[in-house]
Amino acid sequence: MSKFAVIIDQKKPIQLLTAFLQHGTIPNALLFTGMEGVGKRTTAMMFAMACNCxxxxPWSFFQGKNQATKDRTxxxxAxxxxxSGNHPDIIQVKPSGAYIKIAQIRSLRDILAMKPYEARMRVVIISDARAMNPSAGNALLKVLEEPPGRTILILTTIQSSDLLPTIVSRCQHIRFNPISCKSLEDILVDKEGLDYDDAKIIATLAKGSLSKALSMVKPDNRVSWINRRSWLIKTLSLDMPGQLSRQPVVSFLAFAAELSKNKETLQDSLDVIKSWLRDVIVYKHCPEKIINKDLIDNIQHASQKLATRELIAKIEAIRTAQKGIKAGANLRLTLEAMVMQLAYEPQN
Ligand SMILES: [Zn+2]
Incomplete structure (x- = not known):
């Protein structure tokens, strides 16, 4: 487990799991849904410990787990x-390559046909269960139809519609929430030593995912994210309203080309631009609520020059591009069209 084996902002899931442990009514199968990086797998591992500690x-196991600061290891x-991942009865199934294959589920069935070695309760954690191909899904369904004794299966995935309805209906469904911006900020400040302004930017970009926030502050990435933001805003000349449309078209195309090179960070880069545009709007009404506080001077300048209507149109252009990219539209063309719209200034 990672050094951040803490469960944050998941009051409801913890209440439910604690109630199962308290009443000794542990279902045969649980389905944990929620976005990446909110603690589904960590919670599954904790539950495995609670069942076997x-x-x-068992029921006291999750108490205090909401407090990141206390070490209750x-x-x-057991x-x-x-x-350490060395318990013979805590079985983890993960995608091998892009899929969870039928061979993996078959070998799981062979193991489950035997009694647990030493656990009070054997726990099978199937991570990213949406990666099961249909034949693997059907093989798993057979396991769920005849649940093995002293065994609980925990499936994790983003949303229940990722799975066969016949699988979902045999699981007790537990929904995990995105982590609040405030909680992410606190972790970034307390555990990662970020200053408050940087933590706020990263927490906003991470959109509720702790794993995403942490990946953005890895030593190699931390500086690069803040630098990337400066690069994006500078290149678009967003800090110099009025200049944008005076740049040669070729420089926009070069910018679109540069953006399209790094597919992994592309959506985040677009979020950065959106957060800046949002700040320019927010500044007009509540200047204290902007996210990119360190850029306050250029945000103030831009808010005087750009009308809310224009800013909203630009944000909308980015949203449209993001949707298009997710749906598989041509990357370069989509970005070029978006950059042109960002550069466009209505002539009064
Ligand atoms: Zn223990």
Missing amino acids: LSKE CYCK CVKIR
């Missing part, structure tokens, strides 16, 4: 084995 009452034999 040798020193604490249990060092009993918990240590589970944490």
Whole structure:
């Protein structure tokens, strides 16, 4: 498990899981849904520990887990084995390549046909269950139809519609929330040592995902994200309203080409531009609520020059491009059209 094996902002899921443990009514199968990086897998591992811990009452296991600061790590034999991934009865199934293949589910079935080695409760965690191809899904359905004893299956995925309805209907569904901006900021400041302004920017861009926030502040990425923002805003001359449309078209095309090179960061880069445009609008009404506080001077300048209507049109142009890209539209053409719209200034 990662060093951030904490569960944040998941009050409801924790209440439900604690109730199962308290009443000893643990379902045969659980389905954890929610966006990437909100703690589904961490919670599944914690639940496996709660079911098997040798020193604490199972139902007390999640108590205090909402507090990132307290170390409540249990060092009993079972918990240590589970944490290190060496417990024979805590089985993890993950996509091998792009898919969870039928061979993986078949070998799981063979294991489940035997009794657990040592666990009170065997736990199977199928991560990213949407990666099951149809034949793997059908093989898993057979397991769910005849649940093996002393075993719980936990499936994780983004949304329940990713899975066969016949699978969903056999699982107790637990929904995980996006993590609040405030909680992400606190972690970035307390645990990663970011200053408050940088933490606010990264927390906003991470949109509720702790894993995404943490990946953005990896030593190699941290500076690069803040630099990337400056580059984006400078290149678009967003800090110099009135200049934008005076640049030669060829420089927009070069910018679109540069953006399209890095597909992994593209959507985030577009979010950065949106957050800046949003700030320019927000500044007009509540200057204290802007996100990019360190850019306040150029945001102030831009807010005097650009009308809200224009800014909204630009944000809309980015949204349209983001949707198009997700739907598989031609990257270069989409970005070129978007950059042109960002550059366009209505002549009064
Ligand atoms: Zn323990």
